[in-house]
Amino acid sequence: MDQIQRQFVERVKKLNIQLSERQLEQFETYYTLLVEWNEKMNLTGITEREAVYEKHFYDSLTLAGVVQFDQQSSLADIGSGAGFPSIPLAIIYPHLQVTIIDALAKRIRFLDEVTSQLEFTKVLCLHSRAEDAARLREHRDHYDVVTARAVARLAVLNEFCLPYVRPGGHFIAMKGTDLSNELDESRYSVIKLNGKIQDVVRLTLPSEGAERHLVICVKKGPTPSAYPRKSGIPLKTPLLKPISTTSNRIE
Template sequence: MDTVQQWLQDQARQLGIALSERQLEQFELYYRLLVEWNEKMNLTGITEREAVYEKHFYDSLTVSLAADLQGDSALADIGSGAGFPAYPLKIAFPQLKITIVDALAKRIRFLEEVASALQLDGVVCLHGRAEDVARLPEHRDRYDVVTARAVARLAGLNELCLPFARSGGVFVAMKGSDLTDELSESRFSLNKLNAGLREVKKLELPIERSERHLVVIDKKGPTPKAYPRKAGVPLKSPLLGS
C-alpha cells in the first residue's frame, strides 16, 4: 500500500467504510484501466493519479452519506460515463447489485472490461437512453437507490432518473457548487414525478477543498404513465411548470 492508497483508506474510514487490501488493489486496477482506455476514447479529463483518487474515487464514495448501501440493495447509475459513482460504490459495498445505463456503446465496452478485470459480480451494463430503459418493466420503479453525477440540471435530470427508483427509494444527484436556481426550478418536476426533496448535503473535497452537494430525493409513489417522455425531450424541454 502506497501513500495514495493509504489516503483513500483513511478518507473512506471517515465515511464509515473499511477498505481492505483487496479493495484497494481493485481501485488501483480501475485507475490503470481508466488511464489506458482514456488514450483511446474520452472518458475523463482527470488522469493524474492523486486527482483520480480524490475527485473520482473518494467523491463517488460520499454517496454512502446519503443512501443506505448495506444489504443487497439494487442501485442504478444513470449516465455513468467512466463508471462514477457506480464502480467505487460497488468496490466498497461488494454486495450491491449495480445496473449502469449509458447511451454510448464505447463507454459500455469499457465498463464491461472493468467489471471483468476487477471480478465484480452483480453488475449489469446497459447501452441505451435512460428514457427508453425506464419504460422497460424490469427497470421501472425497481431500484432502491438511483444515482447520477454531473449529468444535467435537476429539472431534466429528475425525469431521467426518478422513473428507475421504487416507491420508498431514493435518488441521489451529485452536484458541484451553487444549486439555488436548480433546486427552485426542479420543484415542479418533483411533484409531477411523485417525489420530494429530502435534503441537500454540502461537502468539500479533502485536498482540493472544492464544493460538492448531494441532492437527496425521496420517491413517494409509482412513476406516472406519462413519464419519462420520449428520448431527448426531458433535457430539451424540462418540466418547469408555468
Template sequence: MDQIQRDFVDRLADLGIVLSEPAQQLEQFEAYYRLLVEWNEKMNLTGITERSAVYEKHFYDSLTLASVTDLRDTASMADIGSGAGFPSLPVKIAFPHLKITIVDALAKRIRFLEEVVSSVGLANVVCLHGRAEEVSRKSEHRDRYDLVTARAVARLAALNELCLPFVRTGGTFVAMKGSDITEELEESLYSVKQLNGTIRDTVQLQLPEEGSARHLIVIAKTGSTPKAYPRKPGLPLKQPLVIGSGKTGSS
C-alpha cells in the same frame, strides 16, 4: 499500501466506510485506475488522470454517497449516464453485495465499463447501452431500484425525469452536483412533484485535499411513476419539466 492509498482509506473512514477486504479492494481500485488511464488515451473518459486526483475526485467523490444513504442496507442501485463508471463502480468495489445496473447512451463507454467489470472481477453488474427514457419504460427497470444515482449529467429538472422512473416507491434518488445548485434546485421542484418525489435533504461537502464544494441532493420516491413519464428520448433534456413549460406529459 502507498501514501495515496493510505490517504484514501483514511478519508473513507471519515465517511464511515471500512473496506471488508482491504488488500483485494484496493487492488481493484488500482486496476480500475490503470484501465481508466489506458482507455482514456483512446477515448474521452475523463480530464482527470493524475493518480492522486483520480482517487480523490472520482473514487472518494463517488463514495460520498455513503454520507447520505446507508449503502450497507441497499440491495440494488442504478447509475444513469454513468460515463466512466462514477459513482457506481467505486461504490460496487467498496460495497460488493450491491447489485448494480449502469445505463449509458454511448456504446463505447459501455464497452469500457464492461472491460472494467470483467478485468476487476465485479459480480452482479449489468451495463446497459440505451437511453434512460427508453430503459425506464421496461418493466424490469421501472420503479425497481432501492437507490438511483446520477453524477454531473444534466440539470436537476431534467435528471428527475430521467432517474426517478427507475426508483422504487420508498427508494431514493441522489443527484451528485457541484458547487452552485440554488437556481437549479428551485427550478426542479415542479418536476420532483410531477414524478412523485420529494426532496428530503441537500448536503454540502468539500473534497478533502482539493477543497472544491459538492452537493448531494437526496430525493425520496413517494409513489409509482405516472404513465406519462418519461417522455420520448431527448425531451427531458431539451424541454425540462418546469413551471410554465407546457410540457407536463406530452409524448
C-alpha cells in the same frame, strides 16, 4: 500500499468504510484501465493518480455518508460515463445489484471491461438512453437507490432518474457548486414524478476544498404513466413550472 493509497484509506474511514487489500487492488486496477482507455476515448479530463483517487473515487464514495448501503440491495447509475459513482460503490458493497446505464456504446465497452477485470458478478452495463430503459418493466419503479453525477440540470435529471426508483427508495443527484437556481426550477418536475426533495447535503473535497452537493429525493409513489417522455424531449424541453398567462387587465 503507497502514500496515495494510505491517504485514501484514512479518508474513507470517515465515511465508515474499511478497505481491504483486495478492494485496494480493485481501485488500482480501475485506475490503470481508466488511464489506458482514456488514451483511445474521452472518459475523463482528470488522469493524474492522486486527483483520480480524490475527485473520482473518494467523491463517489461520499454517497456512503447519506445512504446505509448495507441495508440496500439495488442501485442504478444513470449516465454513468466512466463509472462514477457506481464502480467505486460496487467495489465497496459487492452485495449490491448494480445497473449502469449509458447512451454511448464506447463507454459501455469500457465499463464491461472494468467489470470483467474486477470480477464483478452483480453489475450489469446497459447501453440505452435513460428515457428508453425506464420504460422497461425490469427497471421501472425498481431500484432502492438511483444516482447520477454531473449529467444534466436537476429538472432534467428528475425525469431521467426518478422513474427508476421504487416507491420509498431514493434518487441522489451528485452536483457541484451553487445550485440554488437548479433546485428552484426542479421542484415542479419532482412533484410531477411523485418525488420529494428530502435534503441537500453540502460537502467539500479534502485537499482543495472543492464544493459538492448531494440532492436527496425520496420517491412517494409509482411513476405516472406519461413519464419519462420520449428520448430527447426531457433535455430539449424540461419539466418546468408553466408561466402564468393570467391577464391583469381590469375589465
